[in-house]
Amino acid sequence: MDDGTDTRLRETAERLALTLAQGGMQKTTARVMTALLFSQQETMTATDLCEELQISSGAVSGAVKQLIPTGMIERVPAPGSRRDHYRFREHAWATLMSSQNAMLAVMGDAAAEGLKGTGADSVAGRRLHEMQDFYAFMQREMAALIDNWREQYDAGR
Numbered sequence: 001m002d003d004g005t006d007t008r009l010r011e012t013a014e015r016l017a018l019t020l021a022q023g024g025m026q027k028t029t030a031r032v033m034t035a036l037l038f039s040q041q042e043t044m045t046a047t048d049l050c051e052e053l054q055i056s057s058g059a060v061s062g063a064v065k066q067l068i069p070t071g072m073i074e075r076v077p078a079p080g081s082r083r084d085h086y087r088f089r090e091h092a093w094a095t096l097m098s099s100q101n102a103m104l105a106v107m108g109d110a111a112a113e114g115l116k117g118t119g120a121d122s123v124a125g126r127r128l129h130e131m132q133d134f135y136a137f138m139q140r141e142m143a144a145l146i147d148n149w150r151e152q153y154d155a156g157r
Contacts, residue, residue: 009038009040013035013038014031014034016030016037017031017033017034031053031063032053032060032073033072033073033088035052036049036086036087037088039052039088043078043086043087044086044087045083045084045085045086046061046084046086047083064086070095070099071089071092071095071098072088072089073089073092074086091150094150098142098143101139101142101143104138104139104142105135105139108132110131111128111131112132115128115129115132
């Protein structure tokens with residue numbers, strides 16, 4: 001790939017990282033995630049990320065510790081290397097959205113608990129009933145959407 005293409009990829013990655021940071025993600029975490037997403041390499045080491053992003057190894061370590069549990073990136077073995085290698089996970093987006101189902105469940109459970117205390121016929125009860133119904137719907141539909149996407153994506157490969 002030529003330098004122009006590399007530069008465009010880096011700029012696009014940085015724009016996405018900035019957008020993610022504006023949406024609440026820590027800036028360094030967003031930069032590490034987008035560096036792995038836009039990388040033409042299969043994997044990158046922490047040293048690669050430090051050099052690419054001009055950040056400290058501590059910053060990379062902190063970002064990796066945040067990204068691995070979300071399912072966006074993973075640590076992978078690299079034969080012949082003693083360094084940790086990281087890559088953007090296959091189906092990372094579906095994994096991320098699947099983990100959002102846990103939050104949907106928490107919100108639905110909170111509504112159910114509130115309904116126990118207020119009763120369904122109160123003002124708060126009507127709002128809590130709508131909240132419970134909404135989050136139950138979203139949880140069912142999200143799981144089905146993710147399953148459908150995986151089937152379509154895998155069929156097209």
